[in-house]
Amino acid sequence: MTDAPEADLPELDDTPIARAAETALRVLAGRVGDPLPRPPHTRVLTVANQKGGVGKTTTTVNLAAALALQGAEVLVIDLDPQGNASTALGVEHHAEVPSIYDVLIEGQPLHEVVVAVEGIAGLWCAPATIDLAGAEIELVSLVARESRLAKALAAYSTWAEEHRDGRLDYVLVDCPPSLGLLTVNALVAAPEVLIPIQCEYYALEGVGQLLRNVELVKAHLNPHLHVSTVLLTMYDARTRLAAQVADEVRTHFVDTVLRTTVPRSVRISEAPSYGQTVMTYDPGSTGALSYLEAAREMALRGASTEASTVPSVPPAPSATPPSPPSAPSARAPAAPMSTASAATAVSAVSATAVSAANAMPAGSARGVEAMAAEASGTPAAGPSSAGGSAVVPEGSLEEDSHE
Ligand SMILES: Nc1ncnc2c1ncn2[C@@H]1O[C@H](COP(=O)(O)OP(=O)(O)OP(=O)(O)O)[C@@H](O)[C@H]1O
Numbered sequence: 359m360t361d362a363p364e365a366d367l368p369e370l371d372d373t374p375i376a377r378a379a380e381t382a383l384r385v386l387a388g389r390v391g392d393p394l395p396r397p398p399h400t401r402v403l404t405v406a407n408q409k410g411g412v413g414k415t416t417t418t419v420n421l422a423a424a425l426a427l428q429g430a431e432v433l434v435i436d437l438d439p440q441g442n443a444s445t446a447l448g449v450e451h452h453a454e455v456p457s458i459y460d461v462l463i464e465g466q467p468l469h470e471v472v473v474a475v476e477g478i479a480g481l482w483c484a485p486a487t488i489d490l491a492g493a494e495i496e497l498v499s500l501v502a503r504e505s506r507l508a509k510a511l512a513a514y515s516t517w518a519e520e521h522r523d524g525r526l527d528y529v530l531v532d533c534p535p536s537l538g539l540l541t542v543n544a545l546v547a548a549p550e551v552l553i554p555i556q557c558e559y560y561a562l563e564g565v566g567q568l569l570r571n572v573e574l575v576k577a578h579l580n581p582h583l584h585v586s587t588v589l590l591t592m593y594d595a596r597t598r599l600a601a602q603v604a605d606e607v608r609t610h611f612v613d614t615v616l617r618t619t620v621p622r623s624v625r626i627s628e629a630p631s632y633g634q635t636v637m638t639y640d641p642g643s644t645g646a647l648s649y650l651e652a653a654r655e656m657a658l659r660g661a662s663t664e665a666s667t668v669p670s671v672p673p674a675p676s677a678t679p680p681s682p683p684s685a686p687s688a689r690a691p692a693a694p695m696s697t698a699s700a701a702t703a704v705s706a707v708s709a710t711a712v713s714a715a716n717a718m719p720a721g722s723a724r725g726v727e728a729m730a731a732e733a734s735g736t737p738a739a740g741p742s743s744a745g746g747s748a749v750v751p752e753g754s755l756e757e758d759s760h761e
Pocket residue numbers: 409410411412413414415416417438440442533534535591592593620621622623624626627628645
C-alpha cells in the first residue's frame with residue numbers, strides 16, 4: 359500500500375464528481391478518511407439470509423474491504439461452497455487450496471488457511487473450495503457439529519495473540535443461501551447477525567424463518583446471538599417499490615437498519631469478475647462510496663445492545679397470499695423491536711412473500727429445530743432427528759468422531 363503524503367493529492371473542486379474522484383484517489387493511496395475507532399473486542403458478524411442473491415457476498419466483501427481501507431483488521435470467512443467471496447477477493451480457491459472445509463471437517467487450524475487479500479492492507483480471507491459442498495452432510499456425523507467454526511475462531515484468537523501483530527477488529531462470515539449446518543455454525547460462532555435485504559417485492563421472504571432460527575440458536579447454542587445490523591441493498595431510488603420496501607423494513611427493524619443504503623450499481627456487479635471488490639475496482643463509484651459509508655456507520659454505532667436488537671420468533675408462517683408491501687394494516691408502530699412487534703412485523707411484511715416455510719430447502723427448518731432440540735436434550739420429532747448423533751454439550755469439544 360502506498361504511503362504518500364496528503365499533499366500529493368491534487369486539490370479538487372467541491373462537487374460530487376470531484377468528491378468521488380478524491381475518494382478514489384484516497385482509496386488507491388490506501389487512505390480513506392479518518393481511521394475508524396477500533397471495537398473494544400473482535401466483532402464477529404454472520405452475514406445471513408437464506409434467500410439467494412440478496413447481496414450477502416457483495417455486502418460481506420465490500421464491507422470488509424471498506425472497513426480495512428479505513429484502518430481495521432478484517433477477516434472474511436467464506437462459508438459458501440459457491441466460493442463467491444473468495445472469487446470477489448481474488449483469493450485462490452481451487453480444490454487443492456487449504457480452505458475452510460479443512461478447518462470444519464479436518465480440524466485444521468484456521469490460521470493455516472487464512473491468506474492476505476492482495477491490494478488491501480489489513481484484509482484477510484479464509485477461502486471456500488468446492489469441497490465445502492459436501493460439508494453439510496459430513497458435519498452431521500461430527501462431534502459438536504454446530505460449534506466447529508466457533509471453536510476454530512476461538513483457537514485463532516489465541517494464536518493471533520501470540521503470532522499476529524494485534525487482534526482482528528472484524529470477522530465477517532459469508533453464509534450460503536440455506537439454513538443448514540454451515541449457517542448454523544456461523545450463527546454459533548458470531549454474536550452478531552447482519553441481514554442484507556434486497557429492496558424488491560419479495561424482500562422479506564424467508565426473513566421470518568431466519569429470525570426463528572436465530573432465536574433457536576440463541577436459546578440452545580449461543581446466548582449472545584442477536585441481529586445487530588440490517589442493510590438495504592440494490593436500492594433503486596427511481597422506483598416507488600424500493601422506497602416502500604425500505605420504509606417497511608425500517609418501520610419494523612427500527613434502529614437495526616443502517617441509514618446508508620446500497621444502490622443498485624453496475625460497477626458493484628462488475629467488480630467480482632475482475633477478482634476485486636468495488637472498493638478497488640471503482641473506488642469513486644456510488645457503490646464504493648455507499649459501502650464506505652455503511653462500514654463507517656456500522657463501526658461507529660458499534661454492536662447494538664442485545665436488548666434492543668434481539669430478533670424475535672414470528673408466528674409459524676401461514677399460507678397468507680401475497681399482498682402489496684405497503685399495506686397500511688400490515689404496519690406495527692415504530693418502536694424498538696420487541697418480541698410481539700417483531701413477530702407482527704415479520705409475519706405482516708412476509709405477507710408480501712410466499713410462505714417462508716415453502717421458500718426453505720426441504721427439511722432445513724425442521725433440521726435446525728431438531729438440532730437445537732438435540733442440543734438441549736429435548737427429543738425432537740421428525741426425520742432430521744431420527745438417527746442423528748447426540749450433540750456434545752457446549753464446552754465439551756473433544757476429538758472428532760469423523761469417519
Ligand atoms: N448493489 C448492487 N448493485 C448491482 N448488483 C448487485 C448489487 N449487489 C449485488 N449485486 C449482484 O447481485 C447478484 C447477487 O449478489 P450476491 O452474490 O452478493 O448475493 P448473495 O446473497 O450472496 O447470493 P447467494 O445467495 O447465491 O450467495 C450478483 O450478481 C451481484 O453482483
